[in-house]
Amino acid sequence: xxxxxxxxxxxxxxxxxxxxxxxxxxxxxxxxxxxxxxxxxxxxxxxxxxxxxxxxxxxxxxxxxxxxxxxxxxxxxxxxxxxxxxxxxxxxxxxxxxxxxxxxxxxxxxxxxxxxxxxxxxxxxxxxxxxxxxxxxxxxxxxxxxxxxxxxxxxxxxxxxxxxxxxxxxxxxxxxxxxxxxxxxxxxxxxxxxxxxxxxxxxxxxxxxxxxxxxxxxxxxxxxxxxxxxxxxxxxxxxxxxxxxxxxxxxxxxxxxxxxxxxxxxxxxxxxxxxxxxxxxxxxxxxxxx
Numbered sequence: 085x086x087x088x089x090x091x092x093x094x095x096x097x098x099x100x101x102x103x104x105x106x107x108x109x110x111x112x113x114x115x116x117x118x119x120x121x122x123x124x125x126x127x128x129x130x131x132x133x134x135x136x137x138x139x140x141x142x143x144x145x146x147x148x149x150x151x152x153x154x155x156x157x158x159x160x161x162x163x164x165x166x167x168x169x170x171x172x173x174x175x176x177x178x179x180x181x182x183x184x185x186x187x188x189x190x191x192x193x194x195x196x197x198x199x200x201x202x203x204x205x206x207x208x209x210x211x212x213x214x215x216x217x218x219x220x221x222x223x224x225x226x227x228x229x230x231x232x233x234x235x236x237x238x239x240x241x242x243x244x245x246x247x248x249x250x251x252x253x254x255x256x257x258x259x260x261x262x263x264x265x266x267x268x269x270x271x272x273x274x275x276x277x278x279x280x281x282x283x284x285x286x287x288x289x290x291x292x293x294x295x296x297x298x299x300x301x302x303x304x305x306x307x308x309x310x311x312x313x314x315x316x317x318x319x320x321x322x323x324x325x326x327x328x329x330x331x332x333x334x335x336x337x338x339x340x341x342x343x344x345x346x347x348x349x350x351x352x353x354x355x356x357x358x359x360x361x362x363x364x365x366x367x368x369x370x371x372x373x374x
Contacts, residue, residue, distance in 0.1 A: 097272055098247040106216060106245040106337050112140045115147045121180030127159040129222065130203030130293070132210050134195040136165040139174070141214045141339065146178060148216040156222055158209075163199030165189035191308020197301045200293070208296055211288040216337040224333035225290040228279070236295055236326025237317060239285035240334025241271055250338050253282030253330040256314060258368050260361040271335070280330040284317035287338045291320070299323060303363075310349075311356035315363065322367055 131149065135142050146160065160181040164171060166189050175183050186198055200208060207229070209222065221240065228238050242250040252266040262284070266276050299319040306312040317328045361368065 098270065101272070102218075102247045105247065106339070108140065108144060108245075108339055111216075112144055115143055118177045118179075119147065119150060120178070121146075121150060121160055123180050124157040124159055127157050127205040129156060129158040129207045129209050129226070129290075130161055130200075130205035131158055132161045132163065132196065132199050132203060132208055133213050134163050134165070134192050134199065135167060135171055135213045136189055136195075137167045137169045137171060138213060139167075139170040142171060142174070143178075144339075145211070145213050145215055145217075146181070148218075152217050152219050153222050154220075156226065158222075159204060161199055161202055163195045165191070165195050193302045193304065193307045193309050193312045197304065200296055200301060203293055206293060207290055208293050209288065209290050212338070214339040215288050216339065217288075218335040218337070221334045221336060222290075224331050228329060228331045229290055229292070232327075232329075234325075234327050235329050236320035236324055237285065237289050237291040238329040238331050239287070239289040240331045240336065241276065242287045242336055242338045243271060244268075245337055245339060247271060249276060250287075252276055252332070253280060253328075254284050254286070254314070256283040256318075256368070256371075258371060260357050260364070260368060262314060265330075277332045279332060281327050282330050283321075284314045284328060285330065286313040288336060289313075295320060295324065295326070305359055305363075306356050308352070310353045311360045315360055318364055318367065322364075 133142065133145060149160070162174070162181055162183050164183065164185045166185065175181065182202060184199055184202055186195060196210060207226070225238050225240060229235050241252055244250050249266040249269045249271050251264040255263045255265060257263060265282065269276055299316070302312045303315050306315060320326050321328055
C-alpha cells in the first residue's frame, strides 16, 4: 500500500523540481532566432558538438548551454558533417561559435576526431546535439575532475524528456554487452544521487584535452559510430589508469533523435561489439567477477 502511494507521488515531485516534461517542438518555438555567445580569448573548457542536420536539436542544445552555463570561460565548437538543412547557415543566426564544416559526412566518430584538435581549452566537453543541459550542469563536472587527478573522464545524470533517468553510466559485461545503470528510475532516488565509478559514459562527457591526445581520440575502427565511447573509456581506464566517474549534480536531457534506419544501426552495433570484444578480450576476461 505504501509502495503504491509512493509511486503515485513520484510524478508530483518530478514536476515540482523539473516542471512539465521537456517538449522539443514547444521549447524550440520560444527560442530566439538569433543569439550570441560570449567570446573568450582563453577558454578553460571547449564544448565540442557534432552535427548533421537536425537544426532544431542543435539550436535547443546551444540555447540551453547559453542559459545554464555561468562563471566559466568556455568556447563552442561545432563540427558539421555537411548538413543540408538550416544548420549550414547557423552562423547567420548564432554568433560567437566556431563552426567547422568537414569535407564529407563520415559519421560521428570521425567528425569528433577532426573537430577536437581545434579546441583551445584545457578541458573538452564532448556532446551530442540532442542534449539539453539543465541549470549548473558544468561546474560540478569541473569540480570533480579538478579535485581528483585520478579521474580521467566524468559525466552526469542523463534524463528522458519525462524526467526519468536514461542512464547514470553504463556497465560492460564480460561478453561486451553494455547495460545502462539507473534506467527509468526517479532522478530523486538516493542511489541515483551518489557519485559512482562506472565502466563508461556517453551522451556528454568532460575530460582533459591532454587525455584525449594521449589515447589518440576515438579508435577509427569503430567508425562511423557505436562502441567508440566504450572503447574511449576503456583506453582511459586501462591504458592510462584513470577513473571514469558519474557526477549526479550535473543533469541533462537526452532527447534521442529518431533513427532513420534501425536495421542498419543494429548491424553496426553488433559488428562494433565484436570489434570491441576482440580488442579488449583479455581485460573483459579479468573482469568476469564484476
